[in-house]
Amino acid sequence: MSDIFSIIDFSAPSHEVAPQLIGAQFFVNGVGGIIVEVEAYDQSEPASHTFSGPSARNASMFGAPGCAYVYRSYGIHWCLNFVCSPEGHGAGVLIRAIQPTHGLDIMRARRGVESERLLCSGPGRVGQALGIIHTFTGRSLRKRPFKLLPAVASVDVIHGPRIGISKAMDLPWRFGLAGSPFLSKPFR
Numbered sequence: 001m002s003d004i005f006s007i008i009d010f011s012a013p014s015h016e017v018a019p020q021l022i023g024a025q026f027f028v029n030g031v032g033g034i035i036v037e038v039e040a041y042d043q044s045e046p047a048s049h050t051f052s053g054p055s056a057r058n059a060s061m062f063g064a065p066g067c068a069y070v071y072r073s074y075g076i077h078w079c080l081n082f083v084c085s086p087e088g089h090g091a092g093v094l095i096r097a098i099q100p101t102h103g104l105d106i107m108r109a110r111r112g113v114e115s116e117r118l119l120c121s122g123p124g125r126v127g128q129a130l131g132i133i134h135t136f137t138g139r140s141l142r143k144r145p146f147k148l149l150p151a152v153a154s155v156d157v158i159h160g161p162r163i164g165i166s167k168a169m170d171l172p173w174r175f176g177l178a179g180s181p182f183l184s185k186p187f188r
Contacts, residue, residue: 077124
């Protein structure tokens with residue numbers, strides 16, 4: 001199997017990297033599955049955490065491409081982004097949904113739900129199910145506890161506007177696996 005880092009150039013713009021992640025396999029300490037939904041964010045647009053420049057919270061988004069950026073959403077959920085674009089730019093791809101394939105019992109215990117569809121269908125759910133914690137921020141996706149593998153088959157990627165934001169809503173930077181029942185919300 002090919003190394004995903006030889007297939008995907010994480011120093012490319014986030015909206016170019018994002019669709020390439022659909023169908024890839026992602027694991028944290030062996031727990032995870034197939035990435036089925038992502039959203040791209042870039043320093044140039046106001047919905048991005050990096051729009052106002054570097055801060056203590058978003059510093060890893062300005063770091064090396066191919067690293068993790070973890071942040072707390074609504075003071076409750078840890079969410080995971082893959083840092084993209086050249087170092088110092090401030091861009092990333094939010095992992096919105098995963099089709100769970102490995103460690104389902106662990107995910108169910110962490111999430112407190114039985115439904116396979118509800119384990120990782122949303123960025124907060126992904127964080128909880130995979131055991132994402134703040135100390136993962138800045139860590140390379142090439143190293144433990146992460147494992148990122150290319151898709152095992154070709155996929156049909158769909159796209160549309162991002163969701164759950166109030167700025168730059170018109171950008172079609174949400175990408176998903178066509179027909180997947182594991183999306184956080186259907187595409188319009």
